[in-house]
Amino acid sequence: MRRTVRLAAVLGLAGMAVSGVTACQLASSAAPTWYPCQGNGLDPRQECATLSVPLDYDKPDGERISIAVSRIRSAxxxxxxxxxxxxxxxPGSGGLGLPSTWGARLPESVRDEYDLIGFDPRGLGASVEANCHVPKEDLVLERLRPWPDADGGIAGNVEVENRVAAACIRNGGALVRSIGTRTEARDIDRIRESLGENKIAAWGQSYGTYVVSVYATMFADRTDRVLLDSNDDPDPDLIERGWAANYAVAMEDRFPDFARWASSDGNPDRVAETPDAVREEFLTVAARLDRAPLPWPGAELSALSGNGLRQTMLDGLHSDKQFPFLAQLLNAAAGSGTLPAAPPAAPEQTVQRSTAVLIATLCNDVAWPTSVGDYTAAVAADRARFPLTAGMPRGYSPCATWPYPVAPRTLVNSSGPSNVLLVQNLRDPASPYSGALNLRRAFGDRARMVAVDAGGHGAYPSPVACANEAVERFLRDGTRPETDLTCR
Incomplete structure (x- = not known):
């Protein structure tokens, strides 16, 4: 789920690419001291610095930690x-390289308007490192996500998630207890202050839409133009819990795009003759793999199970470009043939950091149910209603045993300047349109929405020209559509 590491949607959440930056020069003064960044694939103009921020904003004079920041200045x-x-x-994706990668997607007329600012959230990349020291075998997405057992039970899920939570409680320390969305918003504001800016424009994607929405709620008068792409439901009583559950809806929204492609005439990776037959084939093969996994040399678990196929589906529906691999895997598994080469695993250190930040954010942002029985019932109901995801979106959470208090509720609302534009694919496989509508309603007259008749996670840049024009016009001169717009 456009990522260099498929971590960002662990436990049913969505995300973006982990930064390609490996290191940057450091500075410790209040105002950044900039040095050339080091890393692969970066724009040579990108600069890096490190800022000092409070570990705990309730103790501003206490321990400090470092946040890595980057920029490309307006030409x-x-x-x-x-x-x-x-x-x-x-949660769990870095952003130090985004001025180079996302910046390349913007037209020159927009890049001239701004210095592009990136950062690695606390715990990630070149910022202070978070690490729960989770057992390596539990870092595999097929285990870390709460996939039910082959028979639909959750005993294995409970065992893994309790082990993951215990590792974070035992090893995460004060840093893991500090991580959460409101803290990230405060870190952003400290970066703003260090840059000497009274206001910031912001472009958030996926979980970043919630981060920016919280910032625009806590610091409304410090926002300029706010662009939110692939939007998360801001329900203050659910937030990440709701996003996880929404994965079942999002997959049902998106799978028909794959099914049409995989049943099209002339497709060398054709799965079946009709979209309905593609769906039936997927469900049949996944159920067969539940009973008898196939050897898969090079894969992290060395075998393809039903949940492994479902996990590949979740990743593969993020972009049409990933359809062929999903179809090839499905066809090979259906015929018990040679499976295509498994995607390479990410470096363990990167996965440990991402997992620590993910778990901390999930558990510190909102309270989760604690009863195993409640999860068991929810999984069974979800499994029957949404067979593609087999109950995983309602699975047992590591947060069920989290002992620390959660952050105050953030109620995203219409108080503040009318400076928000949402852009959203109608068939997003991770952040469904139905959830995005809730964010649109929460902002009220502060916002407008551009809905795009397309699938995939990440609506800008889009294959639909009118969506790109609306986004770029907004960033360039602040003009939004007079009313919400659908681009087809």
Missing amino acids: HPEHRRGVLFLVPGG
């Missing part, structure tokens, strides 16, 4: 409006 300072923060998804 035409005479046209510069301010700074545009690029806020990554996850």
Whole structure:
């Protein structure tokens, strides 16, 4: 689920690419001291610095930690409006390289308006490192996500998630207890302050839409233009719990796109003759693999189970470009043939950091149910209603045993400037349109929405020209559609 590491949607949540930056020069003063970044595939103009922020904002004079920041300055300072923060998804994805990667998607007319600002959220990348020291075998997505057992039970899920939670409680320390969305919003504001800016524009994607929405709620008068892409439901009583549950809806929204493609005439990876037959084939093969997994050399678990196929589906529906691999795997498994090469595993250190930040955010942001029985019933009902995801979106959470208090509720609302634009695919496989509508309602007259008749996670840039024009016009001169718009 456009990622260099498929971590960002662990436990049913969605995310973006982990930063390609490996290191940057450091500075410790209040105002950044900039140095050339080091890393692969970066724009040579990108600079890096490190800022010092409080570990605990309730103790501003206490322990400090480091946050890595990056920028690409406007090539035409005479046209510069301010700074545009690029806020990554996850939770658990870095953003230090985003001025180079996301910046390349923007037309020059927009890049001239802003210094592009990236950062690695606390716990990730070149920022202070979070690590729960989770057992390596539990870091595999097929286990870390709460996939039910082959028979639909959750005993294995409970065992893994309790082990993961215990590792974070035992090893995460004060840093893991500090991580959460409201804290990230405060870190962003400290970066703003260090840059000497009164206001910031921001572009958040996936989980980044919630981060930016919280920032725009806590610090409304410090926001300029706010662009939110692939939007999360801001329900303050559910947040991440709701996003996890929404995965079942999102997959049902998106799978028909794959089924049409996989049943099209002339497709060398054709699965079946009709979209309905593609769906039936997927469900049949997944059930067969539940009973008898196939050897899969090179895969992290060395075998393809039903949940392994479902996990590949969740990843593969993020972009049409991933359809062929999903179809090839499905066809090979259906015929018990040679499976295609498994995707390479991410470095363990990267996965440990991402997992620590993910678990901390899930558990510190909102309270989760604690009863195993409640999860068992929810999984059974979800499994029957949404067979593609087999009950995983309602599975047992590591947060069920989390002993720390959760952050105060954040009620995203219409108080503040009318400076928000949402852009959203109608068939997003991770952040469904129905949830995005709830964020649109929460912002009220502060916001407009551009809905795009397309599938995939990440609506900008889009294959639909009118969506790109609306986004770029907004970033360039602040103009939004007079009313909500659907681009087809």
